[in-house]
Amino acid sequence: MAPGRPDRPGPLRRAHRPAGSAHPGHPGPVGGGVTRPGEIEVLRAGALTTVQDLGRPGWAHLGVPRSGALDPAALRLANRLVGNPEDAAGLEITLTGCAVRLTKAATVAVVGAEVAVRAGERPGDTGRPLSMPAGTVLRVGPARHGVRSWLAVTGGIDVPLVLGSRATDTLSGLGPRPLRDGDRLPLGVPVGEPPSVDSTVGPPPRSALHLTLRLGPRDDWFTPTALDRLLGTAYTVSPLSNRVGARLAGATLPRTVAGELPSEGIVLGAVQVPADGQPLIFLADHPTTGGYPVIGVVSDVTPLAQARPGTTVRFHGPQR
Incomplete structure (x- = not known):
């Protein structure tokens, strides 16, 4: 989707x-x-x-x-x-x-x-x-x-x-x-006083993201080449990304199973692979079901909140 x-x-x-x-x-x-x-x-x-x-x-x-x-x-x-x-x-x-x-x-x-x-x-x-x-x-x-x-x-x-x-x-x-x-x-009614803090220091911006991936539930729908590409090559964040999902561009992920499966549940961080073979990581406004296979799930999608188009993304795993 x-x-x-x-x-x-x-x-x-x-x-x-x-x-x-x-x-x-x-x-x-x-x-x-x-x-x-x-x-x-x-x-x-x-x-x-x-x-x-x-x-x-x-x-x-x-x-x-x-x-x-x-x-x-x-x-x-x-x-x-x-x-x-x-x-x-x-x-x-x-x-x-x-x-x-x-x-x-x-x-x-x-x-x-x-x-x-x-x-x-x-x-x-x-x-x-x-x-x-x-x-x-x-x-x-x-x-x-x-x-x-x-x-x-x-x-x-x-x-x-x-x-x-x-x-x-x-x-x-x-x-x-x-x-x-x-x-x-x-605005609502204030319930407390601001703390006595002058400033906080945020993390430096990242030029590349390294995301931990747990394979499944449909990694068996993909070829060994697809898994090697997913875990061994770099992807970039597409300009088509939004609050629903971060679209990635890079090596296509070929499948061993043709056709589509019945819609099944989608969770935050699910890496879905549409028909074009380019992975999509679902974010906070993700749908609750989808019909494209999910090759894996990212454990923490928070870094993607600040990922501009062109940011490099690498996956690490696999873990089941």
Whole structure:
């Protein structure tokens, strides 16, 4: 199954609508008409900015992906820096950055890709809590290294829960849709004070990823040559990658079994091989079933959250 990104409407409202009014066909922000602890106004949404928390695992039997932040540790850190619970919802910002305005004073933190951060006219740093007076514009610049950043705000983003999560699922359309210029997002009530930390140091960007692979369940559908290629040659991340999956380009993986199998379960990190023989690693918004054979499963897909097109990927294994 090829990655996709349906653009469904979600429970957001446009900036020109009065507080508490509903987005057409949707209920509007939580507690419409009630005084909120503050809002985020989206001035520039960028290429793809979504609301993400730690996702909604446990619903695969109903065909619902886990979704959530592609790098959960980065979101947890951003939340800790502003005094939020680690599972509070924040923004996942992709590649081109974004700009938002806060209607009330708050503390923010940006963690992830190497980006320029400005709080009004003040320069800021990633991995560092920033105090934002009411009305201040926060600008997150394009990623110089890496792909994605996670923005946490005091109180978290308080859009409605869907199956226990506020995460945007770009495959199924659950949760709020990807942000657009002019959207407003309600903030929750702060529950703690930001910790006394000046900054954190993130890992250096990686030019090559080494991913541990556990073979199966359908590695027997492939020739010995295919397994040698998968484990012995380098692949590169394709520009067609997204939150559903990281498409790879490189040596094709020939099969011993022709035709397709009935759809079967897909898990995070599954390496599926479509008809073109090029592997695809499923990420947070992956489908729960698929009909192409899965040659193996990657144990940790987190490094792929920052993998730009052209990044080298090597698999190590096999382990069953």
